[in-house]
Amino acid sequence: xxxxxxxxxxxxxxxxxxAAPATLLFVGLILLPLALTAVLSFNVYDYSSGVRxxxxxxxxxxxxxxxxxxxxxxxxxxxxLLTTVIAVLLGTxxxxxxxxMGKPWRSIFLLVIIGPLLxxxxxxxxxxSMLLGRDGLVNHALAVLGxxxxxxxxxxxxxxxxxxxxMLPFMVIPVWTALQKLDPTVEAAALxxxxxxxxxxxxxxxxxxxxxxxxxxxxVFGLSASAFAIPGLLGGRRLKMAATVVxxxxxxxxxxxxxxxxxxxxxxxxxxxMLAYNRMVERQAxxxxx
Amino acid sequence: MQKNGPFALAFHTLIVLxxxxxxxxxxxxxxxxxxxxxLPWDGLSLRWFAAVFHHPDFVxxxxxxxRLALFSATISTMLAVPSALAIxxxxxxxxxxxxxxxxxxxxxxxxxxxxxxxxxxxxIGATGSFGWLVAAHVMxxxxxxxxxxxxxxxxxxxxxxxxxxxxxxxxxxxxxxITFPMLLPGISGGWxxxxxxxxxxxxxxxxxTAPSTVTLPVRMYMYASESIDPMMAAVSTLMIALTGVTMxxxxxxxxxxxxxxxxG
Amino acid sequence: xxxLQLEQVxxxxxxxxxxxxxxxxxxxxxxxxxxxxxxxxxxxTLQMIAGLVTPTNGRITLDGRDITREKPARRGxxxxxxxxxxxxxxxxxxxxxxxxxxxKVAKAERDRxxxxxxxxxxxxxxxxxxxxxxxxGQRQRVAIxxxxxxxxxxxxxxxxxxxxxxxxxxxxxFELRRIQRVVGITTIMVTHDQAEALSISDRVVVMEGGKITxxxxxxxxxxxxxxxxISSFVGKSNxxxxxxxxxxxxxxxxxxxxxxxxxATGSYPGGELCLSVRPEKIRLTDPAxxxxxxxxxxxxxxxNHWLLSVSTPAGEISVAVANxxxxxxxxxxxxxxxxxxxxxxxxxxxxxxxxxx
Numbered sequence: 077x078x079x080x081x082x083x084x085x086x087x088x089x090x091x092x093x094x095a096a097p098a099t100l101l102f103v104g105l106i107l108l109p110l111a112l113t114a115v116l117s118f119n120v121y122d123y124s125s126g127v128r129x130x131x132x133x134x135x136x137x138x139x140x141x142x143x144x145x146x147x148x149x150x151x152x153x154x155x156x157l158l159t160t161v162i163a164v165l166l167g168t169x170x171x172x173x174x175x176x177m178g179k180p181w182r183s184i185f186l187l188v189i190i191g192p193l194l195x196x197x198x199x200x201x202x203x204x205s206m207l208l209g210r211d212g213l214v215n216h217a218l219a220v221l222g223x224x225x226x227x228x229x230x231x232x233x234x235x236x237x238x239x240x241x242x243m244l245p246f247m248v249i250p251v252w253t254a255l256q257k258l259d260p261t262v263e264a265a266a267l268x269x270x271x272x273x274x275x276x277x278x279x280x281x282x283x284x285x286x287x288x289x290x291x292x293x294x295x296v297f298g299l300s301a302s303a304f305a306i307p308g309l310l311g312g313r314r315l316k317m318a319a320t321v322v323x324x325x326x327x328x329x330x331x332x333x334x335x336x337x338x339x340x341x342x343x344x345x346x347x348x349x350m351l352a353y354n355r356m357v358e359r360q361a362x363x364x365x366x
Numbered sequence: 367m368q369k370n371g372p373f374a375l376a377f378h379t380l381i382v383l384x385x386x387x388x389x390x391x392x393x394x395x396x397x398x399x400x401x402x403x404x405l406p407w408d409g410l411s412l413r414w415f416a417a418v419f420h421h422p423d424f425v426x427x428x429x430x431x432x433r434l435a436l437f438s439a440t441i442s443t444m445l446a447v448p449s450a451l452a453i454x455x456x457x458x459x460x461x462x463x464x465x466x467x468x469x470x471x472x473x474x475x476x477x478x479x480x481x482x483x484x485x486x487x488x489x490i491g492a493t494g495s496f497g498w499l500v501a502a503h504v505m506x507x508x509x510x511x512x513x514x515x516x517x518x519x520x521x522x523x524x525x526x527x528x529x530x531x532x533x534x535x536x537x538x539x540x541x542x543x544i545t546f547p548m549l550l551p552g553i554s555g556g557w558x559x560x561x562x563x564x565x566x567x568x569x570x571x572x573x574x575t576a577p578s579t580v581t582l583p584v585r586m587y588m589y590a591s592e593s594i595d596p597m598m599a600a601v602s603t604l605m606i607a608l609t610g611v612t613m614x615x616x617x618x619x620x621x622x623x624x625x626x627x628x629x630g
Numbered sequence: 631x632x633x634l635q636l637e638q639v640x641x642x643x644x645x646x647x648x649x650x651x652x653x654x655x656x657x658x659x660x661x662x663x664x665x666x667x668x669x670x671x672x673x674x675t676l677q678m679i680a681g682l683v684t685p686t687n688g689r690i691t692l693d694g695r696d697i698t699r700e701k702p703a704r705r706g707x708x709x710x711x712x713x714x715x716x717x718x719x720x721x722x723x724x725x726x727x728x729x730x731x732x733x734k735v736a737k738a739e740r741d742r743x744x745x746x747x748x749x750x751x752x753x754x755x756x757x758x759x760x761x762x763x764x765x766x767g768q769r770q771r772v773a774i775x776x777x778x779x780x781x782x783x784x785x786x787x788x789x790x791x792x793x794x795x796x797x798x799x800x801x802x803x804f805e806l807r808r809i810q811r812v813v814g815i816t817t818i819m820v821t822h823d824q825a826e827a828l829s830i831s832d833r834v835v836v837m838e839g840g841k842i843t844x845x846x847x848x849x850x851x852x853x854x855x856x857x858x859x860i861s862s863f864v865g866k867s868n869x870x871x872x873x874x875x876x877x878x879x880x881x882x883x884x885x886x887x888x889x890x891x892x893x894a895t896g897s898y899p900g901g902e903l904c905l906s907v908r909p910e911k912i913r914l915t916d917p918a919x920x921x922x923x924x925x926x927x928x929x930x931x932x933x934n935h936w937l938l939s940v941s942t943p944a945g946e947i948s949v950a951v952a953n954x955x956x957x958x959x960x961x962x963x964x965x966x967x968x969x970x971x972x973x974x975x976x977x978x979x980x981x982x983x984x985x986x987x
């Protein structure tokens with residue numbers, strides 16, 4: 077059956093009626109609150125009277141000039157990047173190993189790797205805080221080996237370890253999906269033509285995985301940069317990241333406009349990366365076709 | 367097909383250990399008879415599970431979360447089905463924009479959505495209302511339901527509907543007797559995925575819950591950031607068990623890999 | 631006037647004409663095949679008859695009633711889809727009963743009719759199975775039963791056999807014809823498989839580029855194809871360049887500067903022509919006195935026959951030789967070729983244009 081012929085005959089009103097409830101909700105409960113928040117980020121705030129009905133760019137200037145906030149942004153960027161790189165280095169080979177597994181094991185281990193996605197972030201973070209704590213399992217293990225205990229909890233290392241743990245499925249999934257599209261015999265064909273294992277990987281498998289790695293990196297970076305529970309529970313009071321500082325501004329300092337400004341910056345940064353990524357994908361796709 | 371070498375398998379083992387370690391530790395610690403976070407070297411005990419069930423805040427939060435997830439998953443699925451039908455079955459101007467709008471909560475950080483809802487709620491005086499909390503959850507979990515239902519609709523053989531029409535069925539009968547039953551696996555999968563995402567949601571909820579509507583993840587977060595005792599491990603173990611059951615159901619229904627990885 | 635009649639029916643998608651000026655009269659009880667390569671408009675034609683696609687122009691009448699714009703639900707035609715389109719969430723019996731339910735047939739009567747039709751397609755024992763628990767051939771029978779149980783005036787089959795493997799396809803082909811004969815129902819089948827169309831139809835409609843190129847009984851279609859396209863699409867054929875000598879006396883085949891004269895069987899416009907000869911119509915003879923001769927360039931054994939390719943001055947010619955026990959000449963042997971003059975068709979040299987005969 078041809079696609080054009082099977083489409084329901086056009087009845088211009090029907091799709092709008094079907095989509096209307098959700099559209100109204102999304103406009104009212106996503107776009108409107110975002111707009112309100114954007115407005116709020118320009119409101120004047122002072123500690124005695126709270127949010128005032130005057131507008132200023134001072135919140136953005138504070139956030140972008142104060143070394144305290146700059147340090148937090150820098151840490152957020154650095155840890156998110158580090159997490160992304162490690163997630164690529166661990167997730168890509170793991171996805172490749174998964175595709176090469178035999179029948180029952182492949183789905184079992186795919187479940188093991190991506191199943192934790194459905195377990196609450198708080199639970200998984202709590203697990204790491206027990207592993208990495210002063211009295212945690214890692215330090216116990218070090219003691220058994222006769223090594224000095226190390227301070228892991230409330231360090232950037234702890235944050236990155238837990239972030240990588242949470243993000244790994246988001247990296248494995250797109251790479252796995254990309255590799256699924258690769259005919260396994262193609263690699264065998266490269267080998268039969270005299271390519272070494274490494275050359276076959278580099279020239280045949282890796283290019284196929286690139287798009288998956290790119291989209292995985294994007295998701296991982298975006299989620300890491302706005303992660304809340306992990307820096308909140310593993311970073312302690314001292315090591316703030318963007319999300320935790322927004323939380324503090326809103327619920328502890330009660331400086332909503334400043335918190336809103338940071339949130340808007342996080343959102344804009346996210347969208348900017350998203351756009352840059354789309355450009356990159358388009359260029360990749362073009363090179364494929366050209 | 368090539369087999370994985372010993373090096374690859376060693377790497378794989380380490381990854382699996384890394385992935386499972388925190389979950390296993392949580393489950394083990396939950397059974398400790400001690401007062402401190404420790405592995406149950408000398409005997410298992412259920413005392414911390416008992417403690418959870420006698421902790422009124424945790425119990426109340428659990429029911430909050432369960433009710434919240436039930437309502438928001440149901441509402442978001444009810445919104446997602448007609449929206450998905452509009453997107454897949456019709457071509458109209460703005461269709462791609464609509465699709466992007468519906469999926470946008472997946473790319474907007476939950477932190478930002480939380481902040482935005484906090485602003486809206488204080489603006490309209492909805493703080494502390496359970497109904498508005500449901501609305502907030504509907505927004506962030508609908509994309510999960512929508513994606514699955516879209517995939518189900520795209521994968522559906524349209525000729526079954528055409529066959530029903532040639533056999534004399536009207537449009538409503540076609541939907542009720544053919545389209546809906548054929549979509550049911552996708553719809554129930556979407557509902558479950560939405561449910562679990564609502565049940566687990568922390569980052570947005572922490573901004574918009576009031577003391578009377580605190581959800582379980584928020585309660586756990588607040589509890590864990592103040593004190594750490596094995597009761598947290600017990601709650602976590604219960605949540606892992608709940609997730610495990612959901613996973614098994616989802617896997618039986620669709621194959622979990624298909625569900626989470628998606629059909630492209 | 632035919633039982634089912636299509637007059638000047640066209641379907642345009644923007645500029646593109648999927649079907650153009652389709653005219654066909656179908657008698658009650660006839661088995662018609664729409665044959666053509668993919669994209670020739672045969673499925674669109676079937677969908678217009680079923681009411682799944684609305685024609686841009688033209689008129690479709692069924693037993694004198696204009697059904698051009700009637701909804702598929704009201705036409706009541708039986709349709710068997712290429713994918714079978716069985717309802718996966720219903721058992722075989724429920725699938726078959728669906729159309730009766732829509733017609734508000736009482737439960738007892740419904741059950742009786744379902745049982746009757748299931749026994750016709752030999753599926754009585756599988757009534758409570760779900761489609762996913764059945765083989766391709768069984769699903770095919772369910773689809774046919776579901777379409778027939780509503781006693782439609784016309785049965786429409788869209789590539790009904792294309793999803794079956796070769797052996798099953800041949801079986802089902804004759805099974806389809808048997809069921810059609812028992813029920814006596816007017817049937818239209820869309821197919822791209824010429825063997826299928828030839829073996830079971832009363833008449834074959836060949837389509838190309840949205841238009842009908844020939845409507846004929848299978849035998850005459852095979853023996854008297856109207857153009858190159860049909861003779862190559864329906865069966866295999868050798869094409870030899872030729873030239874009209876004289877409108878009255880016939881055609882000559884240009885070979886090595888000598889003309890091979892072929893008596894006229896009709897009148898031909900002047901200019902370049904083309905002779906079409908089917909491989910099985912050519913006989914091997916002694917090179918001396920043969921119409922053409924040359925070395926055998928390849929030889930394949932296909933079980934019931936041999937397929938030879940002979941390099942002649944007129945080009946490579948395929949010859950099918952029945953396997954009668956003695957092997958034909960080997961590769962490299964010189965052989966002569968001959969055929970009865972009336973076995974070859976004279977066509978215009980250009981691919982598309984058919985000759986009026």
